[in-house]
Amino acid sequence: MKIEVDSRALSEMSGDWLVIGLDERTILGEPVTLLDRELQGLLQRLIDNQDFTGKTGELVTIPGITGLDISRIALLGLGDPEKISPQNLLRCLVHSLRKITDKAVQRLVFHPWDMVTNSSLNPRRAAQIISQGAVMSGIGQGLYQTTQKRFEIGELVLTISPDSDSQDLKKALREGEIIGRGINIARTLINEPASRIFPESFAEIATSIAQEHNLHCHVFDESELRKEKMEAVLAVGCSSDQPPRMVLLEHNPNRDQSPPLVLVGKGVTFDSGGLSLKTAEGMQTMKCDMSGAATVLGAMQAIAELNLPVRVMGLMGLAENMPSSKAMKVGDVIRARNGVTIEVLNTDAEGRLILADALSYAVDLGASHIVDLATLTGACVVALGNDVTGVMSNNQSWADQVIRAAGESGEPVWQLPLFEEYYELIRSQVADIKNIGGRAGGAITAGKFLEQFVGTTPWVHLDIAGPAFAENSTVWGESGATGCMVATLVSLSSHFTHINKEVAPSME
Ligand code: BES
Ligand code: ZN
Ligand code: ZN
Secondary structure, three states, X not given: OEEEEEOOOHHHOEEEEEXXXXXXXXXXOHHHHHHHHHOOOHHHHHHHXXXXXXXXXXXXXXXXXXXXXXXXXXXEEOOOHHHOOHHHHHHHHHHHHOXXXXXXXXXXXXXXXXXXXXXXXXXXXXXXXXXXXXXXXXXXXXXXXXXXXXXXXXXXXXEOOOOOOHHHHHHHHHHXXXXXXXXXXXXXXXXXXXXOOOHHHHHHHHHHHHHHOOOEEEEEOHHHHHHOOOHHHHHHHOOOOOOOEEEEEEEOOOOOOOOOEEEEEEEEEEEOOOOOOOOHHHHOOHHHHHHHHHHHHHHHHHHXXXXXXXXXXXXXXXXXXXOOOOOOOOOOEEEOXXXXXEEOOOOOOOHHHXXXXXXXXXXXXXXXXXXXXXXXXXXXXXXXXXXXXXEEEOOHHHHHHHHHHHHHHOOOEEEOXXXXXXXXXXXXXXXXXXXXXXXXXXXXXXXXXHHOOOOXXXXXXXXXXXXXXXXXXXXXXXXXXXXXXXHHHHHHHHOHHHHHHHOHXXXX
């Protein structure tokens, strides 16, 4: 997407669309008032006649504009100015721009200032969100439809006032675009069927993204997984004809040895449940079970493109969970990389097995902090619904940083406790622990399981089983993969040097 800023009068702009953002007070600022004169007061009439009220997500389109170089105008409602937040703005954009990107869009001019100026959002952050939303609105899950239904915006032009810092706003637009592209990488990988995305093909895509963006990349094949004692990853992956992999990416701009932030992702490219087979319905969306790994990959690309001054590693555990005569059996005991023995009482609780090895490996990499992302439990969806990510942690100040980054990125999250009592639910009579904890507190017992593999390293687990994939379009978002938490990881990484200095010492 090309990006431009333009300080000329609105009547001098050119493009397929001019989108004007207004909150529900519907007060036209000077640039729009001047434009409206050229339009013989059309916009004010729409407002006076209540044909546009500025309520959240409202979009009134006016095609067939004459006398200007703009073909169509859209009024976009942003609701209560007191409530305009990153989340609200992003949702309004994604929702409304979808009605615009269902046709080819060469050039879209955005004038958000009549609402942004009056809200708590600063112009820079607003510009970032606008370009992120514009990029996100250009793709959907209809990857294999013969008739294209979604089109990427060719060029985004942000109007600016002559006295604003045009370079800084352009930079902010560029940053939002990079985050949007990271999100779209994750969405596309998740939306692709499991026949196309399996451990080896995922690893190849990660390798080529790494080459393109100057990330160090290492792919562990089966023999290396064996050498690294990743028995749990091998146990999940061994039943499939598609062999398991682990991918490690590194962004290290200063080429130093500072303890890295390690992002860990569950990458089950298809989760049939294994011998503890899922129902036909339960399997329908299970191509999305590599969302954690896709999120890490999308975030790593954005972190590299933004060249954030921080050492970040991305670790993706990849396997296909299938039933076969080679499959891991119920009652098997496996020894994870850190020596903890696990009794497998349900082969459908496979994500935590992969993460057990990946988290142990992250600790051995010398991680200063860890975040893992996984479509881990249906129980988290029961607890928090489809839109909210579950947060669990062994370190409250690290959890607070992640929660703050999610807030800045407009992504809803909610913390669940990891009280000591829950450990009793995963104690095994045969091995150290078992991989299921019963019906009660299922998201938490999964989190408690993961905690056994991070030692004392500050760690946050994000259960994205609900928000990673939307079965149906909602008023806010396109159906299919959402790319949730990519923006949060980027925001978290951008604050990380600071976090390291200010918070890490007190956490020792
Ligand atoms: N991949 C699933 C969890 C999931 C469910 C993701 C719904 C997205 C939407 C995971 O591997 C799984 O099957 N978990 C089991 C755990 C149970 C056997 C303890 C579950 O949640 O039912
Ligand atoms: Zn499963
Ligand atoms: Zn799974």
